[in-house]
Amino acid sequence: xxxxxxxxxxxxxxxxxxxxxxxxxxxxxxxxxxxxxxxxxxxxxxxxxxxxxxxxxxxxxxxxxxxxxxxxxxxxxxxxxxxxxxxxxxxxxxxxxxxxxxxxxxxxxxxxxxxxxxxxxxxxxxxxxxxxxxxxxxxxxxxxxxxxxxxxxxxxxxxxxxxxxxxxxxxxxxxxxxxxxxxxxxxxxxxxxxxxxxxxxxxxxxxxxxxx
Amino acid sequence: xxxxxxxxxxxxxxxxxxxxxxxxxxxxxxxxxxxxxxxxxxxxxxxxxxxxxxxxxxxxxxxxxxxxxxxxxxxxxxxxxxxxxxxxxxxxxxxxxxxxxxxxxxxxxxxxxxxxxxxxxxxxxxxxxxxxxxxxxxxxxxxxxxxxxxxxxxxxxxxxxxxxxxxxxxxxxxxxxxxxx
Numbered sequence: 001x002x003x004x005x006x007x008x009x010x011x012x013x014x015x016x017x018x019x020x021x022x023x024x025x026x027x028x029x030x031x032x033x034x035x036x037x038x039x040x041x042x043x044x045x046x047x048x049x050x051x052x053x054x055x056x057x058x059x060x061x062x063x064x065x066x067x068x069x070x071x072x073x074x075x076x077x078x079x080x081x082x083x084x085x086x087x088x089x090x091x092x093x094x095x096x097x098x099x100x101x102x103x104x105x106x107x108x109x110x111x112x113x114x115x116x117x118x119x120x121x122x123x124x125x126x127x128x129x130x131x132x133x134x135x136x137x138x139x140x141x142x143x144x145x146x147x148x149x150x151x152x153x154x155x156x157x158x159x160x161x162x163x164x165x166x167x168x169x170x171x172x173x174x175x176x177x178x179x180x181x182x183x184x185x186x187x188x189x190x191x192x193x194x195x196x197x198x199x200x201x202x203x204x205x206x207x208x209x210x211x212x
Numbered sequence: 213x214x215x216x217x218x219x220x221x222x223x224x225x226x227x228x229x230x231x232x233x234x235x236x237x238x239x240x241x242x243x244x245x246x247x248x249x250x251x252x253x254x255x256x257x258x259x260x261x262x263x264x265x266x267x268x269x270x271x272x273x274x275x276x277x278x279x280x281x282x283x284x285x286x287x288x289x290x291x292x293x294x295x296x297x298x299x300x301x302x303x304x305x306x307x308x309x310x311x312x313x314x315x316x317x318x319x320x321x322x323x324x325x326x327x328x329x330x331x332x333x334x335x336x337x338x339x340x341x342x343x344x345x346x347x348x349x350x351x352x353x354x355x356x357x358x359x360x361x362x363x364x365x366x367x368x369x370x371x372x373x374x375x376x377x378x379x380x381x382x383x384x385x386x387x388x389x390x391x392x393x
Contacts, residue, residue: 001337003243005355006269009383010276011236012354012361014227016380018280082281084294152278154298211302211391212274 032143070169081151160206347382
C-alpha cells in the first residue's frame with residue numbers, strides 16, 4: 001500500500017469518532033473501583049470508631065491529602081495523554097497534597113501531644129498501611145493504564161508513574177478510613193512510601209503499555 | 213510557515229467536524245513535510261533514507277488513530293510534530309540507534325521542498341496480509357481499488373456500517389501489528 005492509498009483509506013475512516021481520553025479513563029476507573037472496594041470491605045473495612053474519628057481534624061486531613069493527590073494526578077494524567085504535552089506548567093498541581101500534608105504536620109507540631117514524635121510516626125499499622133495501599137492500588141492502576149492507553153503520551157513512563165499516583169491516591173482514600181493512625185507524620189511516612197512504590201510500578205508498566 | 217500552520221489547523225477543524233475531503237487534503241499537505249523530516253532523521257542516524265516511507269505511514273496512522281487527543285482550540289502543527297517526533301525516534305530506536313530528534317527538523321522544512329515518494333514495498337502492505345480476511349478485503353478495496361464505502365459494501369454484500377467497522381478495526385490492528393514488529 002503506498003502512502004496515497006493509505007491517506008485515501010484514512011480519509012474514508014474520518015467518520016469514526018473516538019471518545020475523549022477523559023471518558024475512557026472514567027469508564028476504566030469505574031470498572032476497576034468495585035474490585036478494590038471488594039478487597040477493602042472483605043479484608044479491612046472501615047474502623048469501628050469512625051463516627052468519633054470524624055470529629056478529629058487529623059482524621060479528616062488524611063482524606064484531604066489522599067483526595068488532593070488523586071484529583072491532581074487525574075488532571076495531570078489527562079494533560080499528559082496529549083502528545084505535545086509536558087509536565088511544565090502542570091506538575092505543580094502534584095504539590096497540592098504535599099502542601100496540605102506539610103500544613104498538617106505544622107498544625108500537629110503546635111498542639112500538645114500525648115505521644116512522642118517517633119511513636120506517632122511509626123504508628124501501629126505501618127506494615128498494613130504499606131501493603132494495603134499498594135494492593136488496593138493495583139486494580140485501579142490496571143484500570144487507569146487501560147483507560148490512558150486511549151491517549152498518546154510522549155513520555156509513557158512518566159504518564160505511567162502518574163497513573164500510579166492517581167491509583168495510590170484513590171486506594172489511600174479507602175485505606176485512610178480503616179487506619180487508626182491519624183498523625184500527619186504517619187501519613188507523610190508510610191502513605192508516601194506506598195505511593196512511591198505504586199508510582200514505580202506504574203512507570204514500569206506505563207513504559208510498556210502506554211506507548212502508541 | 214505561520215500561514216501553513218493556520219491552514220492545517222483550519223483543515224483539521226473541518227475534518228473533526230466531519231469534512232472528509234478537508235481531512236484528505238490535510239493528510240496530503242502534511243505528508244511531504246513528514247517525509248522530508250523522516251529522511252533527515254534517517255540520514256543523520258546513518259540509515260538508508262528509502263525507509264522513510266514506512267515512518268511516514270506509521271506517523272499518518274498514529275495521527276489518524278489519536279486525533280481525538282488534539283484540542284480543537286490549539287494549533288495543529290505542534291501536535292502533529294510531537295507525534296511525528298515520537299514515531300521517528302521509535303523507528304530509529306527499533307533500527308538500533310538512539311538519537312536525538314530535534315522538533316525543528318519538522319518545523320524548518322522549506323515549503324518548496326517536496327521529495328518524491330520512494331517506491332518500496334511498505335511494512336503496512338506486509339502487515340495488511342496478516343489481517344483477518346474481511347478487514348483485509350475492505351482495506352484493499354478502499355485503498356487499492358479506491359472504492360467508496362458504499363461500493364465496497366455492495367461488492368462484499370455487507371452493510372455500510374459493517375464496512376465502516378471493518379475499516380476502522382483494520383486500521384487499528386494494522387497499527388498494533390506495526391508497533392509489535
